[in-house]
Amino acid sequence: MTxxxxxxxxxxxxxxxxxxxxxxxxxxxxxxGADIRLASMIYxxxxxxxxxxxxxxxxxxxxxxxxxxxxxxMSGKDMPLVASGALDLGxxxxxxxxxxxxxxxHSKVVYKGHPVAAVAAIDSNTGLEALKLIEVEYEVLKPVIxxxxxxxxxxxxxxxxxxxxxxxxxxxxxxxxxxxRLEFGDPEAAFDQSKTVIERTFIISRAxxxxxxxxxxxxxxxxxxxxxxxxTTQAPFGVxxxxxxxxxxxxxxxxxxxxxxxxxxxxKIPVYLEPLAAVLSKxxxxxxxxxxxxxxxxxxxxxxxxGTVKVKMGVDDKGKITAATADIRYGAGxxxxxxxxxxxxxxFACYEVPNVRVDSYDIVxxxxxxxxxxxxxxxxxxxxxxxxxxxxxxxIGMDPMEFHLLNASKxxxxxxxxxxxxxxxxxxxxxxxxxxxHFKSTLEPSAEGxxxxxxxxxxxxxxIGNKSSVTINVNEDGLVSLIEGNPDIGGTRTTIAMxxxxxxxxxxxxxxxxxxxxxxxxxxxxxxxxRTTYATGTAAIEAARMVIxxxxxxxxxxxxxxxxxIEHIDGMFISKVAPDQKFTFKEAAGKLGQTGGPVALTGxxxxxxxxxxxxxxxxxxxxxxxxxxxxxILRYTAAQDAGKAVHxxxxxxxxxxxxxxxxxxxxxEEYYTSEDGVMINSTFLDYRMPTSLDVPMIDxxxxxxxxxxxxxxVRGIGETSIVPPAPAVANALADAxxxxxxxxxxxxxxxxxxxAAKQSGK
Amino acid sequence: MTQIPExxxxxxxxVQCTLNGQSTEFLAAPxxxxxxxxxxTLGLTGTKEGxxxxxxxxxxxxxxxxxxxxCLMLGVEAQGKNxxxxxxxxxxGGLHPLQQAFLEEAALQCGICTPGFxxxxxxxxxAEPNADEHRIRLWLAGNLCRCxxxxxxxxxxxxxxxxxx
Numbered sequence: 001m002t003x004x005x006x007x008x009x010x011x012x013x014x015x016x017x018x019x020x021x022x023x024x025x026x027x028x029x030x031x032x033g034a035d036i037r038l039a040s041m042i043y044x045x046x047x048x049x050x051x052x053x054x055x056x057x058x059x060x061x062x063x064x065x066x067x068x069x070x071x072x073x074m075s076g077k078d079m080p081l082v083a084s085g086a087l088d089l090g091x092x093x094x095x096x097x098x099x100x101x102x103x104x105x106h107s108k109v110v111y112k113g114h115p116v117a118a119v120a121a122i123d124s125n126t127g128l129e130a131l132k133l134i135e136v137e138y139e140v141l142k143p144v145i146x147x148x149x150x151x152x153x154x155x156x157x158x159x160x161x162x163x164x165x166x167x168x169x170x171x172x173x174x175x176x177x178x179x180x181r182l183e184f185g186d187p188e189a190a191f192d193q194s195k196t197v198i199e200r201t202f203i204i205s206r207a208x209x210x211x212x213x214x215x216x217x218x219x220x221x222x223x224x225x226x227x228x229x230x231x232t233t234q235a236p237f238g239v240x241x242x243x244x245x246x247x248x249x250x251x252x253x254x255x256x257x258x259x260x261x262x263x264x265x266x267x268k269i270p271v272y273l274e275p276l277a278a279v280l281s282k283x284x285x286x287x288x289x290x291x292x293x294x295x296x297x298x299x300x301x302x303x304x305x306x307g308t309v310k311v312k313m314g315v316d317d318k319g320k321i322t323a324a325t326a327d328i329r330y331g332a333g334x335x336x337x338x339x340x341x342x343x344x345x346x347x348f349a350c351y352e353v354p355n356v357r358v359d360s361y362d363i364v365x366x367x368x369x370x371x372x373x374x375x376x377x378x379x380x381x382x383x384x385x386x387x388x389x390x391x392x393x394x395x396i397g398m399d400p401m402e403f404h405l406l407n408a409s410k411x412x413x414x415x416x417x418x419x420x421x422x423x424x425x426x427x428x429x430x431x432x433x434x435x436x437x438h439f440k441s442t443l444e445p446s447a448e449g450x451x452x453x454x455x456x457x458x459x460x461x462x463x464i465g466n467k468s469s470v471t472i473n474v475n476e477d478g479l480v481s482l483i484e485g486n487p488d489i490g491g492t493r494t495t496i497a498m499x500x501x502x503x504x505x506x507x508x509x510x511x512x513x514x515x516x517x518x519x520x521x522x523x524x525x526x527x528x529x530x531r532t533t534y535a536t537g538t539a540a541i542e543a544a545r546m547v548i549x550x551x552x553x554x555x556x557x558x559x560x561x562x563x564x565x566i567e568h569i570d571g572m573f574i575s576k577v578a579p580d581q582k583f584t585f586k587e588a589a590g591k592l593g594q595t596g597g598p599v600a601l602t603g604x605x606x607x608x609x610x611x612x613x614x615x616x617x618x619x620x621x622x623x624x625x626x627x628x629x630x631x632x633i634l635r636y637t638a639a640q641d642a643g644k645a646v647h648x649x650x651x652x653x654x655x656x657x658x659x660x661x662x663x664x665x666x667x668x669e670e671y672y673t674s675e676d677g678v679m680i681n682s683t684f685l686d687y688r689m690p691t692s693l694d695v696p697m698i699d700x701x702x703x704x705x706x707x708x709x710x711x712x713x714v715r716g717i718g719e720t721s722i723v724p725p726a727p728a729v730a731n732a733l734a735d736a737x738x739x740x741x742x743x744x745x746x747x748x749x750x751x752x753x754x755x756a757a758k759q760s761g762k
Numbered sequence: 763m764t765q766i767p768e769x770x771x772x773x774x775x776x777v778q779c780t781l782n783g784q785s786t787e788f789l790a791a792p793x794x795x796x797x798x799x800x801x802x803t804l805g806l807t808g809t810k811e812g813x814x815x816x817x818x819x820x821x822x823x824x825x826x827x828x829x830x831x832x833c834l835m836l837g838v839e840a841q842g843k844n845x846x847x848x849x850x851x852x853x854x855g856g857l858h859p860l861q862q863a864f865l866e867e868a869a870l871q872c873g874i875c876t877p878g879f880x881x882x883x884x885x886x887x888x889a890e891p892n893a894d895e896h897r898i899r900l901w902l903a904g905n906l907c908r909c910x911x912x913x914x915x916x917x918x919x920x921x922x923x924x925x926x927x
Contacts, residue, residue, distance in 0.1 A: 018865045025873035026861035028808020028848030032874055035807040068768055123802075125793065210908045212812040212820055213874040262810070262874025263908050294813040490871035490909060649868035653910055657871065660911035684817035684906060692912040693903040 008644075012501045013712055016649045017508040019494040021260075030260045033216030033232030034291050041218065042071050044273075044280050044290035045127030047117040047134050048300060049109035052143035052366040052677025053158070056107055056116060056136060063133035064119055069126040072283035073134070075117040076106035079279065080248050084161075087245055089238040089269060090525035091464055092372065098159075098335040100246045102369055103275055109138070110158055110334035111368045112678050113300030120280040120288045143366035143677035147307060147329050150175040150363050158334065158364050177336030178362040182344050182416045185355030187312075190323035194314030196396050202384035203743040204726075205670030206306030206331065209373050210661070210689050213262020214297045219277035220287035227254045227281075229274050234264045234487055235526035240518050242271040243278060257517040258487040261527075265661070266372025269528055270302055298682035302371025303671070305330035305338040307363075309384035311347070319398045321407045323355035324348050328381055330362060333369035338362045339377030342462065345417035346723070347381040349460035350426060350615065351407045356416045366677045372528060375461040375719035379662060379726060383744060386457035386727030391740055400456055400731070401439075404430050404617070425641025425705035425715075426615040429458065432639040432701045433617045439637075443621050451624040452634070453736025458617045459723025463530035463716040465607030465709070468539040469522025472500060472547050474599040478586025480504065480547070482540065483516040485524025486532045490657075490718070491650040495533040496540045498646050499712065503544035505571025505585055522604055530614065530716025533646055534707075535607040541711050542603030551588050554595040611709025614717050616640035618659060618724035622732040626755060629748030631667055631733065637699040638724075643707035643715030651717055656698040658721025664690045666726035668745050779840040782850030790837035796830075797821045799837035800847060808848035808877045812906070819905030822878035823847050829885045829904075848877035851884060859925040860884055860918070869918035871909035878905045883919045887926055895920065 024030040061073040084097040100106075104115045117134050121127035144150045144158055157173050164171035166179045191197050217231035227249060233239050236256040244251040261268060273290040281288040292301070307330035314322040326347050330338035340360035348356060373379075393400045408427045414420050433439050433456065443454050471483040482497055493513040501511045524536065552566040555573045559566075565576045573588050575581035583591075592599055621634040638655040645651040668688040672680040681687050706713025726744055734740045739754040774789035781804070788803050797814070800806045800823070809832055812820030816834040823832045824846040851858045860883050863869070870876045879902060886893055886901040893901065898919050899912070907915060 016868070019868070021873075022865040022870070023857070025870055025876055026857065026864050026880060027852055028806075028877040030873055031807070032810065034801075034811060037805070037807075068770060125791075210906075211872070211874075212818055212906060212908055213810070213872070214812070260874075261872060262812075263872045265908070291811075294815065294818075491868070647868075649914070650871070653868055653871055653914055656911035656913045657909045658911075661908065683815055684813050685815070689906060689908065690912075691903040691906065692899040692916065695912060697916070698911050698913045 008712060010502055012498045012508050013644060013646050014648065016647060017494065019491050020497060020513055021488060021493055032213055032260045032262050036218045036230045036259060036289060038218065038220065038287040041287040041289055042120045042122060042284060043124040043127050044118055044120045044277055044288045045124060045131050046115045046276065046290065047131045048296060049105065049112060049114040049116050051109055051138055051140050052112045053141040054109050054138035055141065056105060056109065057139050058137040059117060060135040061117060064130040067130045067133055069122040070119055070130045071286065072120040072280045073117065074276065074279050074283065076104050079104045079106065079246065079275070082246060087242060089235060090466055091529045092337065094337060096245045099242065102335055103246065103272060111300065111366055113296055113368060115276065118276045118280060120284050144175060145365055145367065145673060145675065145677045147331055147363050150365050158366060162364065175364040176361055177332060177364055178340065180340065180344065180360050181357065183357040185323065187323040187325050187355040187357045190355040191314045194322045195317045196392070197312065197314040198388065198392055198395060199310065199312035200388050200391065200742060201308060201310045202387065203308050204306050204380040204383055205744045206303050207373065207665045207669045208298055208303035208687065209265035209267035211263025211265060211267060214292045214294060215268065215272050215301060216289065216291040217273040217277050218287055218289040219274060219281045221278050221282035225253050227278050229254065229256045229278065230259055231256065231274050232259050232261045232268060234261065234268045234489065234528050236485065236487065236518050237523055238269065238526055239271055239274055243275055246275050247278060255517055255519045258515060261487045261489050264489050265374045266376055266528060267302055269526055270371050272301060294684065295682045298687060299679050300368045302333065302369050304373030304376065305332060305370040307331055307380060309381055311384045311388045313388055313392060315392065315396060319396055319403055319406055321351055321353050324353045325357040326381065326385070328358065328360040330377065331365045331367065332362050333365060333367045335369040336362050336364055338370050339372060343377030343381040345415055345462065346378040346460050347385045348416050350409055350458040352409050352413045358416050367673070374658060374661065374722040378459065378461055379665065379723050382459050382723045383726040383730065386724065387730040390455065390727065390731035390734060401430065401434055404458060422612040422708050423705060424612040424615060425703050426458070428703040428705050429615050429617040429639040429641055432703050433619050433637065436637055436701060438619055438635055438699065446623055451626055451736040452621065453732045453734065454621050455728045455731025455735055456617060456619045457724040457727035457731060458615060459720055460613060460615050461530060461720040461723060462613035463610035463719065465535045465609050466525040466531060467606045468524045468536040469602055469604045470496065470536060470539040470543045471521060471600065471602040472543045474547060474589050474592060476590055476593065478589040479510045479512060482511050482513045483521050484513065484536055484540065485516055485521040486527045486536050488515055489527050490654065491647060492532040495646040495650060496537050499537040500540040500544040503541055503548065505568065522602055530610065530718045534610065534710060534714050534716040535605065537646065537714060538607050538710060539603045539605045542605055543601055546601040546603055547599055550599050550601060554592055555583055555588050557595045558591055609709065610716055611707035614641050614715045614720045616720040616724055618728045620728045620732045622729060622736055624733065624736045624751060629751035631751065633663060633695055636696060637701065638721060639701035639703055640717060640720055641703045641705050641715060642717045643710065644704055644713040645702045646714055648702060651702055652700040654718050655700045655721045659698050659725050660690050660695050662722045662725025663695060663729060665744055666729040666746055668747060670745050775838050777838055777841050779842060780844045782846055792838055794837045795833050796835040796837050796840055797832040800832060806847050806849050810874055810877060819878045819882065820875055822881045822905060824881055824885050829882050848881055851880055858884065860922040863918040863922040863925065867914050867918035867921060869910065869914040875905060875907045879907065879915060887923055891923065891926065893923065
């Protein structure tokens with residue numbers, strides 16, 4: 001079944017205006033988290049645990065308190081003890097007690113970099129000196145770093161209070177927070193009847209989002225109990241809720257102003273510094289700013305989880321998938337919450353699989369708690385499933401493109417976690433790649449004896465809808481200001497404003513968007529889950545429709561006719577009964593004062609689901625130097641379903657950025673961790689993200705299969721693009737070197753090992 | 763009221779330099795980096811801190827025609843130097859062709875790395891007005907961007923290169 005609809009025509013949506021906040025950003029005037037400067041502001045610094053697992057036996061802060069220039073010192077005893085409970089942050093649900101403990105240790109440290117105390121001082125260097133005067137004694141415990149150690153019988157238990165859930169059964173004394181299973185059909189019986197079945201185990205590295213802006217938060221706790229926070233976050237309302245829950249303060253006493261945000265990719269959803277800045281501010285009576293340094297960002301914020309994924313897939317004699325199973329194990333870090341749910345629902349989402357079982361495990365280890373990282377959990381799982389498909393195609397002698405097309409999930413296919421897909425663009429992306437110049441081109445052999453190969457992979461991200469608010473104020477000059485509650489992490493002010501402009505009949509430039517603080521805009525869920533352009537855009541459309549409706553009433557009043565007689569066509573208000581009566585939006589806006597006052601209206605939505613999510617297919621050519629194992633990306637094409645691209649340049653940018661992040665994860669990025677649980681490569685020198693010299697231009701193909709769930713057909717597109725790169729690169733490497741790698745990063749050492757193993761006939 | 767112990771002050775060094783075309787004088791504690799001086803002492807927060815160890819390029823400034831990570835240079839070393847930061851890139855009342863091209867080509871997403879890229883790219887095009895894609899990629903390899911995948915940044919620099927001819 002395939003539903004189609006007549007393509008809509010747009011005036012603003014689909015064009016490429018200059019982003020509204022662009023001038024401030026190219027001038028260096030935009031204010032990010034660390035750029036906040038307030039009168040009498042002082043500077044916080046955080047003392048972090050050198051151990052990954054230890055009991056705190058003594059903390060003495062008296063010398064730091066006595067140091068000149070120090071205004072306040074805090075430790076775990078200054079954080080209220082909060083009961084365990086659900087902290088719903090819109091996309092993820094954390095535990096309040098664990099969150100409090102994660103932000104500032106109370107009695108035990110469970111990851112290297114765990115905050116144990118903090119100071120506020122006249123400047124940051126004084127603060128750093130004061131940290132040296134804080135005496136902390138630890139009883140060092142053996143850290144649990146590997147999944148094997150964490151899951152072993154008799155394992156050291158990190159949290160005595162953790163109640164695990166094993167297929168719904170409560171388990172005590174465990175590091176396995178969750179074991180879930182999704183299944184339908186009878187995979188074992190189907191494997192028995194399959195022509196070919198293969199099973200492989202993959203290891204995926206823990207990888208950091210690598211946003212260039214470190215976390216930075218400023219707070220002022222006023223004597224009347226009001227707490228004002230300026231912070232770089234994807235979730236200002238989540239910060240408000242977290243501070244309220246952790247510090248036992250009324251929600252509405254807290255105002256969170258999101259600053260400009262220098263990248264997040266999921267890593268700026270959790271709260272780290274805000275409650276510490278607030279507590280220090282209360283003690284000092286001054287605003288307190290705290291910035292993380294890069295080492296703390298790597299060691300103590302939340303990267304995406306690493307882990308192991310075992311995949312098994314069977315096919316019949318035509319190459320049709322008969323069954324697939326997976327066993328997904330992720331290291332959550334020191335508190336539960338690795339993104340196993342999305343991993344389980346996404347791992348086989350690109351295929352029609354009649355018999356499925358997916359087990360997934362959320363495992364606590366002594367490293368910092370992982371966070372969402374762009375399509376959380378899915379790149380890791382898809383590295384396994386799509387690399388396995390590549391090898392399966394080799395074994396059965398089938399072209400991967402034909403395999404994908406034969407087995408592609410489509411409208412009506414059941415995803416492993418239950419829902420049937422509505423109209424989606426999986427096949428559309430495959431066909432777009434198949435029709436591309438890149439796919440049709442021949443990969444010429446290297447002239448210098450280097451090894452070349454081509455690979456493809458698909459990927460999926462569902463995303464979320466949820467709650468958003470948008471307020472539109474009509475100004476007397478006929479322009480409108482638009483306030484929304486989603487931090488603009490990559491051009492969403494503009495994509496939201498464009499959707500309002502489309503309804504209002506205005507050019508994009510005439511809508512002036514701003515991101516409001518939590519007191520000045522209605523509740524809005526976080527900037528994450530590929531939801532901002534999609535769900536907040538829906539709220540903008542709702543608000544714009546309300547504005548047009550109200551203006552029709554006002555125009556009817558001026559023309560002394562009934563509301564029903566007013567039409568709004570091509571940006572003009574027209575009278576059906578007197579066709580020569582016409583107002584432009586600007587003309588009507590100028591008359592609002594005489595017709596009942598200003599028009600300022602808020603659209604609010606709670607969008608259910610994503611409308612089926614966004615599929616993507618990537619194609620890559622690589623060249624391997626057999627002497628050094630170095631990989632060069634020669635050519636890259638990314639196709640993805642955008643539903644309807646609101647601003648095509650920023651859609652392309654998401655495809656390109658995700659592709660390069662994925663290439664980094666594929667080839668270089670990992671946490672080198674000592675046996676003591678210490679990350680050894682916690683700098684950008686050693687945690688090697690792609691530079692401009694490491695990648696070519698990334699060609700993009702925007703596929704548009706309209707989303708049934710959005711008025712303009714828009715899909716959330718920000719995350720899918722990081723899903724296909726690692727398996728696409730793995731498949732290209734296999735094509736190049738004639739051997740397979742089952743572990744990220746596929747760095748030169750591993751490539752040389754694979755080449756050597758192949759030569760020794762192993 | 764908590765008694766705050768009295769602070770002892772570090773002897774600060776007077777530094778004179780040219781900053782964004784303007785004679786400038788500031789007092790620098792000898793241990794402060796140029797980045798700290800720019801951001802905290804002089805209030806020029808367009809220069810960003812990404813890593814504070816010279817690996818990301820977010821704090822790139824131009825010192826006597828050379829691009830420098832300002833986190834790796836002491837403030838006192840600015841004595842007698844001609845320094846340009848992102849705040850000095852645009853002509854009065856307008857934008858530099860690079861800034862305009864970054865906007866037109868959508869070469870920024872979050873924008874935190876943008877000031878560093880602009881300062882670096884301006885120095886490149888002033889030194890090599892005909893820099894090709896490879897030269898641009900090589901020159902900008904000291905500036906990390908995690909959002910764009912670099913494609914649109916390279917295109918923007920190429921566009922500005924043509925504009926500046």
